[in-house]
Amino acid sequence: MLFQGLVGLSEAMYLWLVAAGLSLIFGVMRVLNFAHGSLYMLGAYFAWVAFRVSGSFWVALLVGPLVVAAVGWAMEFGFLRRVYSAPEAFQLLLTFAFVLILDDAVKLVFGPVYQSPPTPAALSGAVLIGHSVLPTYHLFILGVGALVGLGLWVFLEKTSFGLVIRATAADREMARALGVRASRLFTWVFILGAWLAGLGGALSMPVRAISPGMGELIIIEAFVVVVLGGLGSLRGAFVGSLLIGLLHAYGLLFMPVFELALGYMAMALVLIVRPWGLFGIREG
Amino acid sequence: MSAVLEVRGLRKSFDDFTAVAGIDLALPEGGITAVIGPNGAGKTTFINLLSGKLVPDEGRVVFAGADVTRLPPSARVRVGMARTFQITNVFPLLSVEENVAVPVLARAGLALEPRRRVDAFDDAHAQVRRLLETVGLAARASDAAGALSHGDRRLLEIAMALASEPRLLLLDEPTAGMGAAERDRVLAQVRALAARSSLTILLVEHDMEVVFGLAARIVVLHQGRVIADGAPQQIRDDRRVREIYLGDADVVPPPGEAAAQTGAPLLEVRHLDAGYGLAHVLHDVSFTVARGEIVALLGRNGVGKTTALRSLSGLNAPWRGSAIELAGRPVAGEPPERLAALGVSYVPDDRRIFADLSAAENLRVAMLALRRERTRWTRQRIEKIFPPLATLWDRKGRHLSGGEQKMLAIARALTTDPSLLLLDEPSEGLSPLIVRILADALAHIRSEGVTVLLADQNLMFARAVADRALVMERGRLVHVASRADLAGNDPALQRLLAV
Numbered sequence: 001m002l003f004q005g006l007v008g009l010s011e012a013m014y015l016w017l018v019a020a021g022l023s024l025i026f027g028v029m030r031v032l033n034f035a036h037g038s039l040y041m042l043g044a045y046f047a048w049v050a051f052r053v054s055g056s057f058w059v060a061l062l063v064g065p066l067v068v069a070a071v072g073w074a075m076e077f078g079f080l081r082r083v084y085s086a087p088e089a090f091q092l093l094l095t096f097a098f099v100l101i102l103d104d105a106v107k108l109v110f111g112p113v114y115q116s117p118p119t120p121a122a123l124s125g126a127v128l129i130g131h132s133v134l135p136t137y138h139l140f141i142l143g144v145g146a147l148v149g150l151g152l153w154v155f156l157e158k159t160s161f162g163l164v165i166r167a168t169a170a171d172r173e174m175a176r177a178l179g180v181r182a183s184r185l186f187t188w189v190f191i192l193g194a195w196l197a198g199l200g201g202a203l204s205m206p207v208r209a210i211s212p213g214m215g216e217l218i219i220i221e222a223f224v225v226v227v228l229g230g231l232g233s234l235r236g237a238f239v240g241s242l243l244i245g246l247l248h249a250y251g252l253l254f255m256p257v258f259e260l261a262l263g264y265m266a267m268a269l270v271l272i273v274r275p276w277g278l279f280g281i282r283e284g
Numbered sequence: 285m286s287a288v289l290e291v292r293g294l295r296k297s298f299d300d301f302t303a304v305a306g307i308d309l310a311l312p313e314g315g316i317t318a319v320i321g322p323n324g325a326g327k328t329t330f331i332n333l334l335s336g337k338l339v340p341d342e343g344r345v346v347f348a349g350a351d352v353t354r355l356p357p358s359a360r361v362r363v364g365m366a367r368t369f370q371i372t373n374v375f376p377l378l379s380v381e382e383n384v385a386v387p388v389l390a391r392a393g394l395a396l397e398p399r400r401r402v403d404a405f406d407d408a409h410a411q412v413r414r415l416l417e418t419v420g421l422a423a424r425a426s427d428a429a430g431a432l433s434h435g436d437r438r439l440l441e442i443a444m445a446l447a448s449e450p451r452l453l454l455l456d457e458p459t460a461g462m463g464a465a466e467r468d469r470v471l472a473q474v475r476a477l478a479a480r481s482s483l484t485i486l487l488v489e490h491d492m493e494v495v496f497g498l499a500a501r502i503v504v505l506h507q508g509r510v511i512a513d514g515a516p517q518q519i520r521d522d523r524r525v526r527e528i529y530l531g532d533a534d535v536v537p538p539p540g541e542a543a544a545q546t547g548a549p550l551l552e553v554r555h556l557d558a559g560y561g562l563a564h565v566l567h568d569v570s571f572t573v574a575r576g577e578i579v580a581l582l583g584r585n586g587v588g589k590t591t592a593l594r595s596l597s598g599l600n601a602p603w604r605g606s607a608i609e610l611a612g613r614p615v616a617g618e619p620p621e622r623l624a625a626l627g628v629s630y631v632p633d634d635r636r637i638f639a640d641l642s643a644a645e646n647l648r649v650a651m652l653a654l655r656r657e658r659t660r661w662t663r664q665r666i667e668k669i670f671p672p673l674a675t676l677w678d679r680k681g682r683h684l685s686g687g688e689q690k691m692l693a694i695a696r697a698l699t700t701d702p703s704l705l706l707l708d709e710p711s712e713g714l715s716p717l718i719v720r721i722l723a724d725a726l727a728h729i730r731s732e733g734v735t736v737l738l739a740d741q742n743l744m745f746a747r748a749v750a751d752r753a754l755v756m757e758r759g760r761l762v763h764v765a766s767r768a769d770l771a772g773n774d775p776a777l778q779r780l781l782a783v
C-alpha cells in the first residue's frame with residue numbers, strides 16, 4: 001500500500017513539473033501553452049542526446065532542460081509575443097501548431113521508434129520499504145520535485161523578481177503603468193516554464209519510454225491537474241499532481257479498468273463543488 | 285415605537301484587527317440616516333454585517349422584530365432588507381428594463397420557470413415600469429444598461445434593489461465618482477423616494493453635501509464605534525467630529541498663489557484623438573501644461589477625462605495624427621512602461637491595488653519596476669500626507685478599505701518619483717479631513733517640481749489645488765478656466781458642469 005503510494009507520488013513529479021510550468025505561464029501571461037507537453041518531450045530527447053555524447057547522466061540532466069529553455073525563448077520571442085493582444089483562439093492555434101511541428105520534427109530526426117535509455121549507475125539501486133523494493137531513482141525524483149516546489153515558492157514569495165511577477169500576474173496593465181517591462185518579464189517566465197517542462201522530460205528519460213507521443217499524453221493530464229488545482233495556482237498544481245498520481249497508483253491496484261478515467265472523474269467532482277478549482281481564485 | 289432595525293453589541297474582527305468594536309443602533313421606520321466616519325472607521329464592514337455579507341463575532345441584528353444575525357444575504361433580501369454595492373453591478377448588455385425584470389421575476393419565483401413566464405409577464409412588466417418611474421428612468425427603459433451614465437446606472441441599481449419591496453435600503457457611497465450634476469439628480473430621486481414611502485434608508489457617504497442635504501440623522505463611526513449620533517447641525521458642531529473627520533472650518537484650504545506659467549512646457553498635447561475600438565471618444569484635444577503647474581481636467585461624467593489620462597500614461601494608444609510631447613520629446617504611442625521610465629505616473633480612478641500584496645509590497649513593486657534604489661518619497665513622507673497608512677503597511681491590499689486603497693494608490697504613484705503625476709479622481713472616497721491634507725500635499729509636491737494633471741468631480745478640491753482648469757464636453761476641450769475663474773462664479777464653468 002505505502003509502496004504503491006510512493007510509486008504514485010514519484011510518477012506525480014513529472015506531471016508536477018509540467019503542470020508547474022503550464023500554470024506559471026498561464027497565471028502570469030494568460031496563455032494556455034498547448035505545446036508544453038512537447039517541451040517535456042524535447043527535454044527527454046535532448047537529455048538522451050546529451051547522455052550519448054557525454055556519457056554522464058548529470059551532464060544530461062543539466063544540458064537537456066537548458067536547451068529546452070532556449071527553445072522556449074525562441075518560441076516566445078519569435079512567435080508568441082506577436083499574438084498576446086490577439087484573441088485567445090489565435091494563441092491556442094499557435095501553441096497547437098507548435099505541438100504538431102515539434103512532434104514531427106522529433107519523428108524526423110529520431111524516428112518513431114521507442115528508445116530505451118539507460119538508468120544512471122549511481123541511482124540504480126533500490127531501497128527496501130516494508131516487503132517491497134523501491135528503486136532509488138524514484139526517491140531521487142521525489143526529492144527533485146519537492147526541491148523544485150520549494151525553490152519556486154521561495155522565488156515567487158521571497159525575491160524581488162518574484163514580487164514583480166506576482167504583481168504583473170495580478171494586474172498587467174497597472175504593473176506596466178508603474179514601469180514593469182512586461183514583455184521582458186514574459187520572456188523570462190516562459191523560459192522558466194519551458195525549463196521546468198524540460199527538467200521533467202530529462203528526469204523521465206531513464207525510467208519512461210521516450211517516444212514522440214509522450215508530450216501529448218502528459219499535456220492532457222497536466223491540463224487536468226491545472227484545472228483541478230485552480231488555473232494559475234502553483235499550490236493547486238502541486239496538490240493536483242499528487243492527487244492524480246495517487247489516484248493512478250491506487251486505481252491501478254483496485255480498479256484497473258477505470259484507472260484512466262479516474263483523473264477526469266476527480267476533476268469533474270472538484271469542478272462541481274468548486275468551479276474555480278481547489279486553490280484557484282473565485283471570480284467576482 | 286418599535287424600530288425597523290435594531291443592532292446590539294455588534295463586533296467584528298479580522299485576524300488581529302477589530303474593524304467593528306461594539307455598535308448599538310436603532311432605526312425607527314422611515315427617513316434617511318447617514319453613516320460617516322474616517323477612512324477605515326468600519327462603515328463598509330458595518331453595512332456588510334447588516335446585509336449578511338459578513339457574520340459578526342458578537343452581537344445581534346434584529347430586523348422588524350426578527351433576529352437575522354445569522355441569515356445569509358439572500359434570506360435577508362426576502363424579509364425586506366436590500367442593498368446596493370460600492371461597485372456598480374448591472375448587466376451591461378441587457379436593457380434597463382430587462383435589468384429590473386431580473387429581480388422582479390426572481391422574486392415572483394418565475395426566473396427558473398420558463399412555462400409560466402409568459403402568463404405572469406403582464407404583472408411583472410407593470411411592476412418593472414413602476415420601479416423605473418420611481419427612480420426616474422422610465423424614458424431609458426429600452427437602452428442598454430452599459431450605455432447609461434454613472435448616475436443613471438446607480439439609479440438603475442437602486443431600482444433593482446427596490447424590486448424586492450424592501451423596508452430597509454442600505455446604500456454604500458451611492459454618489460461616489462459622480463459629478464455635481466449627476467449627484468444632484470441621484471440625490472433628488474433618493475429624497476423623493478424617502479418622502480413618498482415608509483422606506484428606511486441607511487447610507488454611507490463621504491460627500492458632505494449629500495450627507496447634510498439628505499439625512500435627518502447622522503451617525504459617526506470612529507475605530508469601529510459610534511462616537512456621535514444626532515441631527516446634522518449637532519454633528520456639524522461636534523468638536524470631536526471636526527477633529528477626526530471634517531477638518532477645520534473650511535472643507536478645503538483657501539487658494540494660494542498660482543504657479544507662474546513661465547517655465548518651459550513639460551507636456552504638450554496636440555490633436556489628441558483616442559477611443560476604444562470603433563468608439564471615438566477624444567476629438568482633437570490640444571493643450572500644454574507648464575513644469576510645476578497643477579492643472580485640473582473638469583467635465584461631466586463620461587466626457588472623456590479618464591480616456592485622456594489613460595492616453596497620456598500610454599495605457600490607451602492615441603490614434604494616428606495625435607502628438608504628445610514630454611519635455612520636448614515625442615511620446616505618443618510609447619508603451620506605458622516607457623512613459624513610466626520617463627517620469628509619468630498614473631493613479632487610476634478605480635485604484636487598482638495589487639490585492640494579494642501587502643501595502644508595503646505595493647510600494648516596493650513601484651521601486652523594483654523602475655529599478656530604483658531610493659525615492660524622494662520615503663514612507664515617512666508618505667505617512668505625513670496619509671497618516672492612516674502608518675499602521676497599515678503589512679495589511680493585504682484586498683483587506684484595505686476603499687479610502688485606504690485610494691491613499692495607497694497615490695502613494696504608490698509618488699514612489700516612482702514622477703515628474704508628471706496623472707491623478708484620476710484623487711479625492712473620491714477620501715474623508716474630508718484627508719482631502720484637505722491631500723490638497724496641502726499637492727501644493728507641496730508642486731513646489732518640488734512635480735507637475736500634476738488631475739481629473740476630479742469634487743469641484744471644491746479642484747478649486748483648492750489647481751492653477752488652471754481645462755473643461756471638456758463630449759470628448760472635446762471647450763473651455764479653459766483660470767484660477768480666478770475657478771474661485772469665482774465663471775458662468776461658462778457653471779454651465780459646463782451643470783446638467
Ligand SMILES: Nc1ncnc2c1ncn2[C@@H]1O[C@H](COP(=O)(O)OP(=O)(O)OP(=O)(O)O)[C@@H](O)[C@H]1O
Nearest residue numbers: 298303323324325326327328329683684685686687
Ligand atoms: N478582511 C480584512 N482583514 C483585515 N482588515 C480588514 C479586512 N477588511 C477590512 N479591514 C480593515 O477594517 C477597517 C475598516 O474597514 P471598512 O472597509 O469597514 O472601512 P470604511 O469605514 O468603509 O472606510 P472607507 O471610508 O475608506 O470606505 C479598515 O482599516 C480595513 O483595513
Ligand SMILES: [Mg+2]
Nearest residue numbers: 327328685686
Ligand atoms: Mg467603505
